[in-house]
Amino acid sequence: MTTPKHTIEVEQLHxxxxxIDAVDGxxxxxxxxxxxxxxxxxGAGKSTTMRILTGFNRATSGVAKICGVSVAADPHFxxxxxxxxxxxxxxxxxxxxxxYLKYRAKVKEIPFGKRRRAIEQALESCDLTxxxxxxxxxxxxxxxxxxGIADAILANPDVIIMDEPTIGLDPHxxxxxxxxxxxxxxxxxxxxxxxxxxxxEMTCDQIIIINHGKIVGQGSPAQLRDTFIDHTTYEVEIxxxxxxxxxxxxxxxxxxxxxxxxxRGEDGYAxxxxxxxxxxxxxxxxxxxxxxxxxxxxxxxRSKMAPLEDVFLAATRRSWEEVDSNLLEGPVPPxxxxxxxxxxxxxxxxxxxxxxxxxxxxxxxxxxxx
Ligand SMILES: Nc1ncnc2c1ncn2[C@@H]1O[C@H](COP(=O)(O)OP(=O)(O)OP(=O)(O)O)[C@@H](O)[C@H]1O
Numbered sequence: 418m419t420t421p422k423h424t425i426e427v428e429q430l431h432x433x434x435x436x437i438d439a440v441d442g443x444x445x446x447x448x449x450x451x452x453x454x455x456x457x458x459x460g461a462g463k464s465t466t467m468r469i470l471t472g473f474n475r476a477t478s479g480v481a482k483i484c485g486v487s488v489a490a491d492p493h494f495x496x497x498x499x500x501x502x503x504x505x506x507x508x509x510x511x512x513x514x515x516x517y518l519k520y521r522a523k524v525k526e527i528p529f530g531k532r533r534r535a536i537e538q539a540l541e542s543c544d545l546t547x548x549x550x551x552x553x554x555x556x557x558x559x560x561x562x563x564x565g566i567a568d569a570i571l572a573n574p575d576v577i578i579m580d581e582p583t584i585g586l587d588p589h590x591x592x593x594x595x596x597x598x599x600x601x602x603x604x605x606x607x608x609x610x611x612x613x614x615x616x617x618e619m620t621c622d623q624i625i626i627i628n629h630g631k632i633v634g635q636g637s638p639a640q641l642r643d644t645f646i647d648h649t650t651y652e653v654e655i656x657x658x659x660x661x662x663x664x665x666x667x668x669x670x671x672x673x674x675x676x677x678x679x680x681r682g683e684d685g686y687a688x689x690x691x692x693x694x695x696x697x698x699x700x701x702x703x704x705x706x707x708x709x710x711x712x713x714x715x716x717x718x719r720s721k722m723a724p725l726e727d728v729f730l731a732a733t734r735r736s737w738e739e740v741d742s743n744l745l746e747g748p749v750p751p752x753x754x755x756x757x758x759x760x761x762x763x764x765x766x767x768x769x770x771x772x773x774x775x776x777x778x779x780x781x782x783x784x785x786x787x
């Protein structure tokens with residue numbers, strides 16, 4: 418079967434829990450090989466959407482397709498095409514890495530003759546070969562995340578879905594996981610849900626922002642900035658008084674404002690942020706004016722991109738009441754860890770597609786002979 422251009426197609430997806438529209442008519446498409454960031458405040462509907470994509474929850478209405486096939490219509494097919502790493506990545510702590518992947522290869526129905534090769538490749542891709550005989554419970558969190566990713570890519574799926582893959586990791590581990598995810602670009606379509614915005618920006622080709630179950634922004638980081646950021650910012654390192662700086666700016670355009678300015682250092686320089694509404698570029702004029710000024714000394718000038726955080730906040734603006742109630746009450750707990758409906762062709766060992774397995778004890782594999 419050939420893979421269509423869009424490996425993920427979501428059309429008017431809706432999921433209702435009682436009175437809550439957790440997902441409220443979202444539509445999007447993702448091209449093969451792209452890495453997509455899925456962003457939204459707590460309770461926005463990210464996990465619910467991911468669960469529907471993996472076949473774990475059924476949509477109330479609408480269609481989700483993976484590789485052109487409806488998730489609801491053919492969950493068994495979907496199970497083979499998706500690798501899922503859920504939030505907190507639950508793993509059997511008493512197993513060794515290789516034992517676990519062997520067990521998972523069986524659950525994923527990788528043909529017996531291909532399992533060894535698939536495990537070797539997953540171990541290699543996730544730089545786990547040297548840790549293959551280690552007990553998972555004794556690994557660092559970063560290594561455990563790598564085991565989760567190795568599991569997700571084991572069956573060479575078309576789509577990988579990861580919920581908060583770098584949460585709780587130290588900066589070194591974050592870089593390793595980021596590089597690992599980036600290495601999947603072009604090979605697999607990856608959806609990452611995360612609250613770590615710089616992370617998403619560095620890794621993703623496309624970002625989808627949802628709020629209250631609806632898509633409120635979608636595109637590349639540059640496209641999102643273009644849509645949600647209505648001002649241009651420059652950062653200048655300057656020695657001289659704020660008054661002189663303001664007077665110089667007024668000769669260029671009256672709306673150019675000193676948005677903030679740091680304390681002056683011992684060398685007399687301060688860092689000032691200069692802002693103007695709109696997208697017109699004043700960089701060259703600023704540079705010429707400040708460089709020519711008799712009482713101001715300028716040692717650097719650069720245009721400053723708005724952080725993704727500003728885009729996120731603009732797209733998902735919520736009232737204090739909403740934020741407060743989330744803090745006080747917390748979101749409604751997620752669905753119990755079982756599918757909405759039993760799905761066809763599923764054995765008790767495979768309750769959801771590529772689910773994070775806690776292997777039931779009778780199936781717990783024996784250590785591999787060395
Ligand atoms: N099983 C459930 N029963 C009732 N309500 C649910 C259930 N699962 C999710 N919800 C509600 O649906 C909404 C969306 O939840 P969801 O977990 O998808 O959000 P999220 O964007 O993943 O949030 P977070 O970032 O906090 O994980 C929330 O209001 C949540 O309380």
